[in-house]
Amino acid sequence: MSDMLRAPAETKYADELDYLESVDTDPKPSTWRLSPKMIRTFVLGSDSSDGPGREIAQKWFGDRGVVERAIVTLASDRGLLLIGDPGTGKSWLAELLAAAVCRNSTQVVQGTAGTTEDHIKYSWNVSMVIAKGQSRESMIPSPIMTAMETGTIGRFEELTRSTSDVQDALISILSEKYVSVPELGGEDGIVFAKPAFAVIATANSRDRGVNDLSSALKRRFNFVQIPVVTDKASEAEIVRFRTEELLRRHDLQLDVPPSLLDVLLRSFGDLRDVAATAGSDDERLESALSTAEQIGVLEDAVLHSDFFGDRTLTARALGSSLVASLARRTPEDSAILTKYLTGVVGPRSRQEGGEWPQFLDAGLDTLKALA
Structure with missing residues (x-):
């Protein structure tokens, strides 16, 4: 990690994750690397009831119920939306959860006014298209599409910062679990999500009214409120x-x-x-x-x-x-x-x-x- 300004959670805590995976005997959903209980231990730290065999440091400080509901949501068919005030640790919790579930927290789309549908689905390598035409090799998948193809977690930061048409591009992904690529057609024209694919989005509660989520998109997310730490x-x-x-x-x-x-x-x-x-x-x-x-x-x-x-x-x-x-x-x-x-x-x-x-x-x- 010495050559990284900031290592992702799966790299920074690789030793803990390896250990927890080696002693984890609880059932786990699909291709998850850790069981729900071990993920909770990884995020909140070990206590006498967890019994992982060694001390696991607490990494996110907040309500236990918030973490448990977030983990349950990731095992369901719905997306997880972490919403709260600035500085409440939404992005950090999303990173930790992704690291624990699939050992990859870097498949991230950053929501801004300039985010386009290409950032969620795919774009094209123009030089390859000119040379060889449109194909899977010349297609540049988005982090969300990559997560779909690998059955891992895609993250969408600051969802309400992106425009409504970009947000709506998530609807078919969350409900149908595939992305159409009409330029290709045939078998290559649809990219299906593999088991364990999930989306974790974050939203700033102070941004309400900037780009409100549509009712259709809200129905495809479980909202988990991250409270301000008052203790x-x-x-x-x-x-x-x-x-x-x-x-x-x-x-x-x-x-x-x-x-x-x-x-x-x-x-x-x-x-x-x-x-x-x-x-x-x-x-x-x-x-x-x-x-x-x-x-x-x-x-x-x-x-x-x-x-x-x-x-x-x-x-x-x-x-x-x-x-x-x-x-x-x-x-x-x-x-x-x-x-x-x-x-x-x-x-x-x-x-x-x-x-x-x-x-x-x-x-x-x-x-x-x-x-």
Whole structure:
């Protein structure tokens, strides 16, 4: 993995997957590499009731029922749609599930305004078509078609970002389990899905109304809502888990003091409370204040401390990183952060001391620089 900036889950956790497959004695659907129980263990980590024989690390932090329903859906004829706010781990859960089921999580279509039907079905190698005509050899299958032909999982990220005609191209794939290729005709004119083929799609709940799903497409998906993590202990564990990955990736020998992690978590909690009571969009930060954004703030502070500091994470680096990361609109976001720092962090720094005074000073200094 040393030559990969980010290894896919099936590569990163290959040792765990190999082990779980070797000790898995439970029945499994069709060509699945692991049984449903072992997939749950791979995603959520081992406990005393699973008994895989060795410790399996928890990789996704969320409700057990969400993972179980997602696994059940993949064994059915319906597609799986993971829907939730930004930063709730939808894509990461989809990647882990694909890695556990078929050891391939890289068959991905990214939904955007520029996504076309070719990205879901197939396109053509123009030079080969000119030289030899249209054939299976000159056809370029999409990641979804490749998943159909191999009986594996195809992923569709940000489904509601793509236009309605592109979304509707999924209907026949999900219901009929084949793709017609009229240019070829004959036996090559239809590509049938093999057993265990499934589609995992993700959708941002904040994108509702951008390109709403048709009723026909909705009927072909099981919707699994991914809730925002509200438990402070769980959120702290997620941030800690991701931070350890970051430090390993960059080969950094830098500690994250628990006191600074607490400052970060409490700050985001305060700002979420502000957003919840805001009367208009101008009174809340543009940021979704997700767990993923907390990790981004901490990553920025850690790297800045390593590159330009004394290789020790400080409250000043964290305060500066938080403001710089969240002040996206001027003057709205700057005004909200100024009000928060002076009205909440200021009194807290006088009452509690600790890391808060430096965090406050750095935040205010960064706001002045941004003005």
